[in-house]
Amino acid sequence: MRQRASLLVASVLCFGSLASADIYDVTVDTSSISGTAGSLDFNFNPGPLVSQFASLQLLNFTSDGTLAGACPCGTGDVSGQLPATVTLDNGTGFNDYFDGFTFGTTLSFDMSLYGPALSTPDGISTSGSTFAFSMFYDTAGTIPALTTDTTDGFAFTVDVNLDGSTTVTNYSAQTIVAPQTIATPEPNLSLVTTVLTIALLVFHLRRRVRS
């Protein structure tokens, strides 16, 4: 019984965290460089002062291009491998996923940002965190593609700000970064408590009926 209650409480806590995730749908028209054997880079790093913990997931990666898959592709706090879900967090100074990629006509993925830096900004941190996505003409990742940012080569960046908001800066005319607003309502504590109470009562009554 105590275990079931703990599970329910944990579910509520997880739900609260997920409710504040920022999700972006990313779509890139790569038709102009289709067939190019290039590369993709994703990194998510803290700032140089005090950053609150944040995580990021790359989901639903889809393309008619081909990932090289010459992994391990991650450096730092990175897990998973594209096209499956890849998770990065800002736990080290450099958290990067880099893989060779032969471009097709399009690629897309979802990007979900979550964690206390987004859900419960502490008000005392002094650095945000930043995600950057880049595409390259070459497999070494030195010649930027599909971006006006020829100096640094970013297609777009997403800043996690100190107030928990996010800011997208898009340098690529071929890239669409669309926020996906989650309509999931915040869990109402009284409602959860009521449901939990009813569940416990039902469970208790069933046990009494059986006995």
Added chain:
Amino acid sequence: MGCAPGLVAQQYCVSGTATSGDSFFRVGDPVAITAMVTPGTVSCTTSPLTNGFNGSSTTCTGSDTINMTSGSQSWTVPYINPFFNGSYIQAYGETDLPDPTIGYLGGGFTIIAFQGQTALASPPQQPGASAIVGVFFYLFYPVNLLANGTLPSTIPTPAAVNSAASTYIQFAVSDVSDDIANDTASFSYAGQICAGTCASAINTALSGPTLAAGNTLINATFTPASGYSLAQAAQVCGFVNFDWQQVITSLPSPSPYKQVGNPTPLTAPPPFLDPPPRGYTFELTADNSYPLFYDPATQLVGPDLFQEDTYTLYFSDRPGDSCLFGGLGLACGGLTAPAGKQLAFTTHLVGIMAGCTAPVPITCVQDTGIGFSWASTFNWTSGGVSTTKNTSPSPPDPGGGTGGITITNVNTITTYNYPRSNTSPPLTLLVGQVSVVASGLAYSRVSQTFNGTVTITNISGNTIAGPFQIVFDSLTAGVTLTNATSKFGGWSYVTVPTVENLAPRQSASAAVQFRNPSNGTINFAPVPYSGSFN
């Protein structure tokens, strides 16, 4: 005429009347007679000194003229001699000439002496005076004055003196034969003088810091170069005195330190001045040192045994924080900071600008950039309490404690120039007035740098005049700020672009770009300033 390496040309124009042996006129004194130099062709010859002087001197003649005015009177000197490093000296009028007159012109500890005995054919006349005869001083070379400001009985040879000095003007007359007490002479001086720079007086003058007492005590001294006293070096730099200014860039929570009148424990970042206004609650007596390390009132009235003497400014500190890891957590409810947390300090030599008196406003403090950064993990107490700004020579309490001081950066070269090379307002430390935050750092495989922004926000109630600088104090070892404007205090800094002023709550950002070969965590303590570093 250009100056020799290490010297700078400074334009002076002063005049006055000297009474033999004891009157001195310095740059900035009221000018009774103005003089204007019209540069012309000058030729110089070197010849042996005469009249009891040893060595040689350079005598220059030329077509230069000096136009002198006083009230409605004016006159012109057709040419002027002597000539030294581009400076022109005109002394005229000892009342009982033709006695040889010795005057001396110079600054700091080194004086340019000159002897004159030749009258002008058409001497300039001092308005309202009679029996005034102009004098050419044509023998001159530097000589050290005695402590009382008089010439030594034995004139050293030129090889033994420093011709580089002449940082302010002193003029006096002394009669070598008779009636010293009654002699007076007037003088004027105009033109450029090649003077030692502020930098030459204070660069490499920092000794230490050194650690003692099991690395729990840090000491340093500042003794100006070239034999300058603190007062002389201060004058060369446009200051009235020197002091230290210390910023605490890291003070983890829980913290045992509280500012007087504020129940909230102090933590950093954001950095704050050590001591804060009104001092710390652990201090036994009122501490009015802010915004300096030593009480400026004390500094201004005279030497202190542990702070300064005539030639040296001392620094000593022994912080102990029992709320650091491994400590007793006194005043922190028994809690301590996580392992790895430490106190961090940046200690700089600063000047109190001329015209400022105690209590010194923070806008009167000029940071020279000379100083050092250091950290402490010492977790014990002195006098039963945790202390920072602990200048007491007494040892920490017996019984234990772990950790110690580590020196992380030392810089002995200033970026400060005097006279100031631009019209920017004085450099002012903005801790407590401006907050600093940073974005995350996106890594670029193209530039191989970590890129982001640093943003300052005016959190004071007043508009702050720019320009604004952010010093990247304690930047992680091995990391470089590739787009730094320059360096200050040994640390890189960036100038916040385009913003001239910051109104209350207004923000401004600067792009930052780090090269980080290890790809490790990048960290620094931002220290904001307004004004210019040079």
